[in-house]
Amino acid sequence: MRPFAFARPSDADEAVRAVAGDPEAVFLAGGTNLVDHLRLGIARPALVVDVRTLTSREITGTGDGGLRIGAAVTNSELAADRRVREHYPVLAQALLSGASGQLRNMATSGGNPLQRTRCDYFQDVTAPCNKRTAGSGCSAVGGYTRYHAVLGTNAAPDASAPQTCIATHPSDMAVALAALDARVQLRGPDGDRQIEFTELHRLPGGDPSRDTVLQHGELITAIDLPALPPGTRSAYRKVRDRASYAFALVSVAAVLRVADGRVTDVRLALGGVAHKPWRATRAEEALRGQPAIEAGFRAAAEAELAGAQPQSGLDGGNAFKIPLAARTIVATLRWLTPEA
Incomplete structure (x- = not known):
């Protein structure tokens, strides 16, 4: 593991400035994905910025009858919330089908959708992987593919184009949020913005190393669920x-x-x-x-x-x-x- 500096800012704005100002800095919330990657040598940050207590740990109602989920709400807390179980069972079921109780107690609602692929080749630093090292190749193509993608794998619409990455996204929660038309609240070096959850993640294209459209230093602060019509x-x-x-x-x-x-x-x-x-x-x-x-x-x-x-x-x-x-x-x- 590469030695790194550790910072615990006093608020979210300070955390954003710290990460945005250092290209080798990362946020740490629950750590259920990042800590594994630190141990494996996949992630090698120079600075780790703790944001666990800097965003909300509350689930609150919104003006349109939906819910706002603070980024620090744990997966266990979210799955157990009565409003989620009653009005958004798809989300509660997705959360409870993922990981284990111990991990759900640590994983956060802001961090879970940002977890990286669990592809064996990505997690093996001895194997060529375009997601880790651009242009090195995708070891999964022609390798062990049981858990790999069948949709959206080409760098271009042409079916004969080279496949730069065939890894799949591992989050169950993210699949439910995509179906619910959730919105993501972000705070970054240029201020606050919101995006549709379906726009958060990228297909591999020519740059598989980028999983999302987030700018470096952007922090998820909350996720909004819209109200669902009666009978849904x-x-x-x-x-x-x-x-x-x-x-x-x-x-x-x-x-x-x-x-x-x-x-x-x-x-x-x-x-x-x-x-x-x-x-x-x-x-x-x-x-x-x-x-x-x-x-x-x-x-x-x-x-x-x-x-x-x-x-x-x-x-x-x-x-x-x-x-x-x-x-x-x-x-x-x-x-x-x-x-x-």
């Missing part, structure tokens, strides 16, 4: 290799409203299939206004996955993810349909 139902379904403490092979966050047997609103996000939480906009477009029936759910899922690119690999590849994702979408929507 939501759920999170995660398919994994074992029942707990495992990352998603495929996951689905669904927010659905059905009236008179037709889909009046739907939001879908997928996990375990892309470099970022994947908002399934093609499936949503195919579903809106249509009968809420299994055949329609299946057609929408197939439309979303039509452009998927499975990976071949030493472990037989991950083509299984495409039908698995389709079946999981259908099963989740069927579960949420009132008539079912």
Whole structure:
């Protein structure tokens, strides 16, 4: 581990200035991802800035009937909140399906969506990895690909373009937030701003090292959840290799409203299939206004996955993810349909 300086500022503005002023500085909140990377030699900061107590640890109502989640709220606190369980079950279920109780007690709502991939090649400093060292190559391509991406992996729309990174984003919470149309409140060297959660993460493109659109020194201060219309139902379904403490092979966050047997609103996000939480906009477009029936759910899922690119690999590849994702979408929507 590289020796580093440690700072504990008195407020968020001071923390932002400290990180923004040093290109080798990082924020530390719960540390459930960063500390692992310090030990592995993946992260080698010169300065670590503790922000755990500098943002809110409260969940408060907003003027439009939604919720504002302080960035320091732990995953355990968020999952246990009565308002979240009642009005946003997709988020509570996603949180409880991730990690372990001990980690959820430490992980923060601002830090969880920013965790980096758990790709074995990224975490092995002896393996070439474009995410760690630009231009070194992606060891996962042609390697062990069971947990890797089938959507959004190309640097260009051309299917023959080189794949610079096929790692997947690991956060369950982030998939739920993408489906909920959450907004992220940020404080940075240029002041405060907010962005749509679906705009927070990047596809690898030509620079896989950048996971998000955040500027260096920008700090998440809160996440806002919009109010959901009456009659809206939501759920999170995660398919994994074992029942707990495992990352998603495929996951689905669904927010659905059905009236008179037709889909009046739907939001879908997928996990375990892309470099970022994947908002399934093609499936949503195919579903809106249509009968809420299994055949329609299946057609929408197939439309979303039509452009998927499975990976071949030493472990037989991950083509299984495409039908698995389709079946999981259908099963989740069927579960949420009132008539079912």
